[in-house]
Each structure stands twice: as structure tokens, then as C-alpha cells.
Amino acid sequence: MLHRLTLQGRTTGELRQLASERRAMAGSKEGHLKTLLLNEASLLEFYAELRTWMECPPAPFGQRGAQMAPPPAQPVATNLSPLLTAFAHRMALSVADQQALVSIAQARNFAKGELIVEEGSESAPLLMLYSGVARATRTLEDGSQQIVSIFLPGDPLNPGDFVLGRCGNSISTFSPALVLSIQGAELYQLLEQRPTIMRALWRETAWKAAIQREWLIWLGRKPAEARLAHLLCEIACRSLAGRSGSDDFEFPLTQRELGDILGLSTVHVNRVLQQLRNRKLVDLSRGRLTIFDREGLYEAAEFDSEYLDPAGALDSSDNADS
Structure with missing residues (x-):
């Protein structure tokens, strides 16, 4: 693993150069050493992206709402964008709060299928997914x-x-992932200084509860085709948030894993996917999901994406505060 001392005193350019060198070295290695070099490269790239963002904050805006989610002063690296979008849009954090929160986080790589948190364990740090896809299981x-x-x-x-x-559930990865962790002692100290971050964590917990409520409904009452269609709609909406003109994206869940979510056998999942494909709604193959007819898929799922968008709740609370 990359030690914190390796990063001290390094410029952004040096971090990117070190990452490039490690990737080049990994090309001639095999096994554990190759994995280690690639992991260090991804960590170096993350800290370079983060430092660029921290050193070039967006200019302040005059309107209250704009301060929650201002456009960046320069293009933000693709991997960093989902994290900043969640901070600004879902959690309603100002840029200063975002920077304060991320400044005390440490990054760690996880391999595909690796356990991040074990069910029943205590005192886990606050964890945020920077890249990859993960799952909670019971x-x-x-x-x-x-x-x-x-x-x-x-x-x-x-x-x-x-x-x-x-920890009520085990958390593990569907794909290689980079996870940020914040130890409790540091976070509690920050919350005393910036109570808006506590409100942001409450908002995020409420957002997850809204998703769990929808899962409870479609798992309990909808037929197999509607269940699978609803899950595909939700993951598509969350994966494509902020992207326009694209209904094709990486989808790391296998048919067996879809069955573990939906309570269906792998054979049944395959049959339902064939039905959706024959109706020219979607295609799931080689780890990618393509949506041919979004309106048709929404109709098959009886899907309403409003529960995934916290903007309305934010506007209401802002009006109540003013």
C-alpha cells in the first residue's frame, strides 16, 4: 500500500508522473506485484485529482441555491465527478464543507469480490465509494x-x-473499487465545527431509506418482469445522472447476482431478460446494459424516478428556513 509519507511535498504533476511510472512498470510484471503497482497508480491519480480540485475551488455564487452545487472552475476529472455531484446535489453540501470532509479521508483500493465491512462488526469508519460498484448483503x-x-x-x-x-450488513465489491474512509474521531470533531455535514449525512440516510422503500414494494408485490425492469431503471438513472444522450453504460452485475437481489433463480432471470430483449427494451451482454426504449422500460416497470431526486426536498427545506 502507498504510505502517506510518499505523498507529502509532492506536486500534482509529480503525483501524475509517479502514477504513470507505476502503470508502465505494471506492464512488465505479473501477479501480486502487478496488482500492487496498479493499485498505487490509482491512488496517486486519485490524490492528484483531489489536489487539483482542492486548489482550484469554484468561484462563489450570489444565489443561495447556486452555492450548493456550483459549476467547476475547470473540468473535473470523470472519477471525481460522481462524488462531487452527490455532495452538492444529494447532500446539499457547500464547496467548503465538501473540501473539509474529503480532506480528512484516506483512500484504499479493493479487488473485485473483496469484503469491505463484515456484518456485525463495530466501530467501522464512515465509508464513501469513489469508484467501482459495491453491494450490501445479509x-x-x-x-x-x-x-x-x-x-x-x-x-x-x-x-x-x-x-x-x-454494521447491519456486510459490504463487498462487485468490481475493483476505490473507497474513502473517515475515522470516527476525526469526523466527530469536524461535525462540531461544521454541523451542516451532520445534516448532509441525515439527508443521505433518508435518500437510502427512500430507495429501500421502493425495493420493498417491487420485491413484495410486482411480477418478475416488472421487478427486473424496475431494478434496471433505478441503476440506469443513478449511473447516468448528469449524463445526456447516453443509454449505454457498464453494468457489472451478473444474472446470478440479479437473482440474489430479486429473489429469482438464474434461469428465471435469463428468461425475463430475454423477454425484455424481445420487446426491444434493453440488452444486457458482456457487462454492459443498453436501453433501447426508456419510456417502454419505464412503463414495464411502473417506474417513477422522483424518489431518486432529492432536489424537491431541498427546495422545500430551504424555503422553510428562509
Whole structure:
């Protein structure tokens, strides 16, 4: 792993150069050493992107709403954008609060399928997903697992569990991922200085509760085709947030994993996917989901994306405060 001392005194250009050198070295290596070099390269690139953003904050805006989610002064690296979008749009954090929160975070790489947090463990730090896709699972008495949540880049992984002090579910990765962690002692000190961050974590917990409510409804009452269509709609909306003109994106969930979410066998999932494909609504193959007919898919799922958008709630609370 990359030690913190390696980063001290390094300029952004030096960090990017070190990342480039490690990627070049990885090309001639194999096994564990290659993985280690690639992991260090991704960490260096993350800190370079973060430092660029921290050193070039957006200019302040006069309107209150604009201060919550101002456009960047310069293009933001793609990997950093989902995190900043979540901070500004969903959590309603000012740029100063965003920077204060990320400044005390440490980054760590996780391999595909690696456990991040174990069910029942205590005192886990606050975790945020920077890149990759993760899941929360609950293990049943017979050893089977139920996937209860999906996490995409920009999502805090455990805001509710962090407050309660105990992890109710195991959290692991669907794909290689980079996770930011903030230790409790540092976060609690920051919350005393910036109570708006506590409100942001509360908002994020409420947003996740809204998603869980929808999952409860479609898992309990909808037929298999509508269940799968609804899940695809939700992941598409969250994955494509802020992107226009694209209904094609990376989708790391396998048919078996979809079955673990939906309570269906792999054979049944395959059959339903074929039905959606035959209706020319979607295609899921080689780790990519393509939506051919978004309106048709929404109709099949009885999907309304309003529960995924916290902007209305933010506007209401702002009006109440004013």
C-alpha cells in the first residue's frame, strides 16, 4: 500500500508522473506485484485529482441555491465527478464543507469480490465509494445471501451504520473499487465545527431509506418482469445522472447476482431478460446494459424516478428556513 509519507511535498504533476511510472512498470510484471503497482497508480491519480480540485475551488455564487452545487472552475476529472455531484446535489453540501470532509479521508483500493465491512462488526469508519460498484448483503441461516443494497460511485456506504456504531450488513465489491474512509474521531470533531455535514449525512440516510422503500414494494408485490425492469431503471438513472444522450453504460452485475437481489433463480432471470430483449427494451451482454426504449422500460416497470431526486426536498427545506 502507498504510505502517506510518499505523498507529502509532492506536486500534482509529480503525483501524475509517479502514477504513470507505476502503470508502465505494471506492464512488465505479473501477479501480486502487478496488482500492487496498479493499485498505487490509482491512488496517486486519485490524490492528484483531489489536489487539483482542492486548489482550484469554484468561484462563489450570489444565489443561495447556486452555492450548493456550483459549476467547476475547470473540468473535473470523470472519477471525481460522481462524488462531487452527490455532495452538492444529494447532500446539499457547500464547496467548503465538501473540501473539509474529503480532506480528512484516506483512500484504499479493493479487488473485485473483496469484503469491505463484515456484518456485525463495530466501530467501522464512515465509508464513501469513489469508484467501482459495491453491494450490501445479509447472510441467512442456510448460508445463502440476500443483496439488500447497490452502491455506485459517489455513494456513502454506511452513514446509518456509522451513527448506530454497528454494521447491519456486510459490504463487498462487485468490481475493483476505490473507497474513502473517515475515522470516527476525526469526523466527530469536524461535525462540531461544521454541523451542516451532520445534516448532509441525515439527508443521505433518508435518500437510502427512500430507495429501500421502493425495493420493498417491487420485491413484495410486482411480477418478475416488472421487478427486473424496475431494478434496471433505478441503476440506469443513478449511473447516468448528469449524463445526456447516453443509454449505454457498464453494468457489472451478473444474472446470478440479479437473482440474489430479486429473489429469482438464474434461469428465471435469463428468461425475463430475454423477454425484455424481445420487446426491444434493453440488452444486457458482456457487462454492459443498453436501453433501447426508456419510456417502454419505464412503463414495464411502473417506474417513477422522483424518489431518486432529492432536489424537491431541498427546495422545500430551504424555503422553510428562509
